[in-house]
Amino acid sequence: MITAEQKPLKEIIEYISPYDRILLVGCNECVTVCAAGGRKEVGLLASALNLNCLKQGRTIDIKEITLERQCDPEYVEELVSEIDRADAILSMACGCGVQTIAERYKEKPVFPAVNTKFMGASVSQGIWAERCQGCGDCLLGITGGICPVARCSKHLLNGPCGGTSNGMCEIDPDVDCAWRLIWERLKALGMEKRYEEIMEAKDWRPAGGGGPRKIVREDLSL
Amino acid sequence: MKTESRLEKILASGNLAVTSECGPPRGALPEKVKEKASLLKDHVDAVNVTDNQTAMVRMSSWAAGVIIKQMGMDPILQMVTRDRNRLAMQSDIIGAYSLGINTMLCLSGDHPKFGDHPMAKGVFDLDSVQLVQMVKKMRDEGKFQGGADIQNPPKMFVGAAANPFADPFELRVMRLAKKIKAGADFIQTQCIYNLDKFEKYMKMVCDRGLDKQVYILAGITPMKSAGMARYMKNKVPGMDVPDEIIKRLAGVSKEEQPEEGIKIAVESIQRLKEVNGVHGFHIMAIEWEEKVPQIVEKTGLFPRPVI
Incomplete structure (x- = not known):
């Protein structure tokens, strides 16, 4: 699978600071398995961002949604009903998912919340290691x-x-x-x-x- | 004779060859190259010119090689696959040959992690075996790696490295066989301190008849101190330094340690001269080139044959 790790919170905050309404999009595939960008991580990141904004005395509106597969236009289409209410999209999928969203919703800025790492396998609980470079x-x-x-x-x-x-x-x-x-x-x-x-x-x-x-x-x- | 290489001529004549090493400077300092090389001038048959050794940027191997060539000496162009792809390597080989360099050593190179640009992307388009294959193909078939004809192909005498001490030991002779199969004409080994293990390795090499297919130069690096010996043992990957060597160096005063290190190197060469399949010595005196002449003299390898 494709592995990923969440970016430092500071970097994510910098990306979204100009915006008030964020559509935070997770993915049910690889990033769920490696616990970087599934439904659970979407919830955790939303809380962390809300908390950070509160500390700074401002509020943001974060809409959480986790798609079945963010690298598939069919599922990305599901964002249509939410897109108008968002100023920016924050994606927790791998780079393939981020780009699928960027291609579909050209008028909205989309930012990555994770760093896509490598194609790897689970070695043991909580450890993934690179196994393929897709040569x-x-x-x-x-x-x-x-x-x-x-x-x-x-x-x-x-x-x-x-x-x-x-x-x-x-x-x-x-x-x-x-x-x-x-x-x-x-x-x-x-x-x-x-x-x-x-x-x-x-x-x-x-x-x-x-x-x-x-x-x-x-x-x-x- | 495959090439005009002096090293090839020496080896073919049946003499024990002597090579040494010169690490180019980290700056535009041609005088430094001359200074180091002149220390070796009459005592070696050829001088390896390292290629960004330990992944640190230095004057390019072919440029320093040309300076050495202009001094009337014979450089061995070291080339690592870490820093260039096959296009760049082939153009440098043609360039070096056009400037009179006819002997080279093919290596993969230390990982960028160990150098002063650990953030650099290692190229590794080819590995060392494939580099040997490529240089041989350029010479014997007159073809580029990609298959096109070369006008006036470079005729390089092709060397490769062998580390008899790295793991897994049982694979080491097979790996040598593979480099010979790829086209290596000569081999320079990793520094030898564990002579028993090296002799065991050479026995396996000879049992397979590989000593008849390639010239093997045994690697010798004199120790400057017990501290250096400990460092080599513990910090340098793939190095086998027996405790007796460290004990022997530590057993004399600090001032006497360099001399003891030279003694060990001389004794090693004397013993290895008798080992079947050893065709010469590669004396790598790291930042200690001035000691090479006395090692060569004390081991009876001086004067060098005139070919």
Whole structure:
């Protein structure tokens, strides 16, 4: 999923300070799962903003709404009935959601309330870690199910650098060396020989090097 | 002979090669390059010129290399994949070759985190294995990485690094094999302090016949003090400094520690000369270049052969 973290309150307050009526929009998808921008966080942020305004001796009108999926125009359409009563929109979705709103409601300013972080998986309760960089040409089938693009600090495709220490990455003793993980996995699967096959220079076009990416599925388009 | 490289000629002649290192200055100071290089002049076959080592900005490797070349010495152009994509690397290789540089060392480079621009984006378009492949392809096929023909292709003698001490140990020989398969002509190793472990590594290298496919130069860095040895042990990733080395340095007075460090380096070279598959030495005296000549002399590697 896409992970996110709420921005510092100060930054959010600066964004919305010129406005009196705010439409605060959460999303039921990824940001709900990583507890950054779901219904619950929408409520908490609204309270925090109200409280802050009270302290400053002013009031704001915050309308809370959480959409099923903010990156989908179909659900973003649901804001139509609320949009006229708002001076600005504050989105708690990932950058995809913010942009879907901006594209639909061109006359209203929209501000992000979260920083979109990475595509990651839940490691344990309250911890998410990066697992995929969307390189567009998945290598997991030849690297034992562990991604060197996302998990090696240098995106090395042909093995560990000389900086591995006790199986951990040189940049941080809490970060696993991706190539140590790959090697252990290849060994466990009896695929050690695969390691000596040279992985050729990667074509980064599918990873975004070819410009903004798009998927067109004619079988699904209207 | 694949190239005009003096290092290649020395190695092919069966002599033990000696290389050393010169870190370019952090400023437009060509005199500094000359100063450092002149300390090494008659005692080494070629001088590595580092490429923004430890991710700190320095005079570019090829520019400092050209200064060294103009002194009648042979630079080894170090190139890291951290700072440039494949276009920039290939243009620098052509440029360096056009200015008389014919030997290079291909590295991935320290992570930007360790340098003075930790906020910089590491490029890593290629890794070190792919860089070796690219330089070989430029030389042997006369083609750019993208496939187009090169007019007058650069003929580089291609080196790569090996760290026999990083984890996982069992992967280290396989990784060397991979660099050889990619096209490495010579290898310079990480600094060796754990000689037993290095000998074990070299045994595995020879068992696979890899010593017949590549020239291996053993990395030697003299310790200036017990403090430096502790720092290398604890702070430098992928470094193996046995406690005996630290004890030995700490066992003499502070004033005598540099000399003890040189002694250890000399003894290491004497022992490693006898190790199968070792074709020479890469003496990295960090900010201590003036000590290289006496190490070379004390180990019987002087005078350098004239080729």
